[in-house]
Amino acid sequence: MQLVNCMEAAVAAHFSxxxxxxxxxxxxxxxxxxxxxxxxxxxxPRYVVSEEGEVYARTEQLGQQYNADITIALTHAFTQVMAAPRHQKDEEEG
Ligand SMILES: [Zn+2]
Incomplete structure (x- = not known):
């Protein structure tokens, strides 16, 4: 059993x-x-108590429910990070 924030997996799924x-x-x-x-x-946050594996089905459900919100939140986040990236110079790629 584990405590899982389904929103985290849903955001990760939309990241790419x-x-x-x-x-x-x-x-x-x-x-x-x-x-x-x-x-x-x-x-x-959308915390659930989950058995291993069960979280994927819940994340899929959540992804559909919050699809637009997640995309908007990620879009804002990308804009903010691009404007002021916090990586060190020597970690920069490309
Ligand atoms: Zn970077």
Whole structure:
């Protein structure tokens, strides 16, 4: 048994799709996590107690319900991180 924020998995599932709209976005580990954190702070948490595996079905349900909200939150997050990336210079890619 584990405590899982379904919203986290749902945001992760939408990440690549939204990233494609920002070809100039840095996708280093720091910037990816900053985008995830900003998006998740803008969305309501959806904690469930879950058996291993069960979370995927719940995430799929949640993804449909919050599809638009998640896309908007990720779009805002990408815009913010691109405007002021917090990675160190030597971590920068491309
Ligand atoms: Zn970066």
């Amino acid at each position: 799709e939204v990233a494609q709209r920002f070809p100039g976005a840095c996708l280093c580990p720091r910037c990816r996590l900053d985008v995830m954190a900003l998006a998740l702070n803008a969305l309501p």
